[in-house]
Amino acid sequence: MKRFLPLLIGAVVFFFALVMLQPEDTASVVVAAANLPAGHTLAEADLTLQEYPKSIVPEGAFVETSPLIGQTLRIERRAGDVLYPENLGGEAIILAPDERAIAIHVTDSGGLAGLLKPGDLVGVTAVLPDMSGSGTFGKAVIGGLRVLYISPSFKAEEPQSQPVGTQESGLGANTGGLTQSRQDTGTVVLAVPVTARVVGYDFAAFGVPNDARLVYAVDLLPALDQAGNARLSLYLEPEQPVGFVSSGIYLPDLVRTPGPSPTPTETPVGYSPEGTSTPAPPAPAPVLPTPTPTTKPKG
Numbered sequence: 001m002k003r004f005l006p007l008l009i010g011a012v013v014f015f016f017a018l019v020m021l022q023p024e025d026t027a028s029v030v031v032a033a034a035n036l037p038a039g040h041t042l043a044e045a046d047l048t049l050q051e052y053p054k055s056i057v058p059e060g061a062f063v064e065t066s067p068l069i070g071q072t073l074r075i076e077r078r079a080g081d082v083l084y085p086e087n088l089g090g091e092a093i094i095l096a097p098d099e100r101a102i103a104i105h106v107t108d109s110g111g112l113a114g115l116l117k118p119g120d121l122v123g124v125t126a127v128l129p130d131m132s133g134s135g136t137f138g139k140a141v142i143g144g145l146r147v148l149y150i151s152p153s154f155k156a157e158e159p160q161s162q163p164v165g166t167q168e169s170g171l172g173a174n175t176g177g178l179t180q181s182r183q184d185t186g187t188v189v190l191a192v193p194v195t196a197r198v199v200g201y202d203f204a205a206f207g208v209p210n211d212a213r214l215v216y217a218v219d220l221l222p223a224l225d226q227a228g229n230a231r232l233s234l235y236l237e238p239e240q241p242v243g244f245v246s247s248g249i250y251l252p253d254l255v256r257t258p259g260p261s262p263t264p265t266e267t268p269v270g271y272s273p274e275g276t277s278t279p280a281p282p283a284p285a286p287v288l289p290t291p292t293p294t295t296k297p298k299g
Contacts, residue, residue, distance in 0.1 A: 020192075025053075027057050029050055029058065029063060030050075030062035030064065031048060031050045036286060040072070040073045047083070073151060074086070075152050093149060099193060099194070103189045104225045105183050106186060106187075111232070111234055113156055114154045118149060120146070121144055121147075121239070122145055123145065123235045124140070124142050124145065124235075125141065126138070126230060126231075127231040127233060137250050137251070138251075139199075139222075140248075146190065150188050154186020182260075201247055202246060210245075
C-alpha cells in the first residue's frame with residue numbers, strides 16, 4: 001500500500017493540474033474593425049467580433065453587431081476598441097445648401113456651462129479689449145445659429161467619467177482603462193449662413209444716428225475665434241426669438257462717480273431755497289441786573 005501512495009498522490013496532482021491548465025471559456029465582444037471618427041455612421045464593415053475570456057468581458061459591451069448598424073458614434077473609436085452603448089448617439093452633421101459648419105472655442109461661462117445640445121439656437125456676443133487695454137467692449141453680433149455638435153467632454157449631460165478605449169487592451173474604463181472627466185472648455189460647431197448679415201448698433205437712446213455694418217458670419221466668427229485678444233460668448237435663443245439690436249457696451253462708460261461736492265456757505269438769516277422768508281429766531285431776552293437790597297434806617 002505504501003508503494004502505491006506516491007502514485008495516488010501524483011495522479012491527484014496531475015488531475016488538478018490538467019483541470020487548471022484548461023483554457024477558460026470565452027465570449028464574443030463587438031470591437032471596432034478600423035479607426036472610426038466621431039460622428040461616423042456604423043456599417044457592417046466597421047465592426048468585428050473579438051474573443052475575450054469570460055472573466056474579463058467588459059460590462060455593457062455588445063455581443064452582436066446587428067444592434068449597432070446605422071448608429072452614429074458619439075466619440076472616436078480606434079481599431080480593437082470595445083464599443084459601449086454610451087459611445088453611440090452622436091449627431092450627424094447635416095447642413096442646408098446655404099450653411100457652413102464653423103467651430104468655435106468656448107469656456108464654461110461663454111458656452112452656457114455645456115448645457116447646449118444639437119439643434120439648439122444660439123447667438124454670439126463678441127467681447128474685445130480696446131487697443132490701449134484699458135477697457136473692454138461687448139456686442140451681440142449674430143443670432144439664429146443652429147448648434148450642430150458639442151464636444152462630449154464639455155457636455156453638462158455627461159459630468160461623470162466615460163469609457164475611453166486604449167490601443168493596448170481596447171477594454172476602456174469598465175475594466176480599469178483610462179477615464180476622461182468633464183472639461184470646462186470645449187468646442188461648439190455651429191451652422192452659419194453664407195449670406196451677409198447686418199450688424200446693427202442702436203444709438204437712439206443717445207440721440208445720435210444708428211449705425212450698421214454688413215458682415216459675413218463665415219468670415220467674422222473664425223476671425224473672432226482665432227484672435228488672441230477676443231472672446232466669444234453664446235446666448236441661448238427660444239424657438240421663435242424676437243429680434244433685437246443692441247448698442248454694444250464699453251465697460252469704462254459704466255463708471256460713474258458723483259461730481260465735486262459744493263463748498264458749504266453761510267446761509268443768511270431769513271433766506272430759504274424756495275425764495276420765501278422765514279421768521280428770524282427771536283432775540284434772547286435781555287439780562288436785567290439783580291437789584292441790590294438796601295438797609296432802611298432806624299427811627
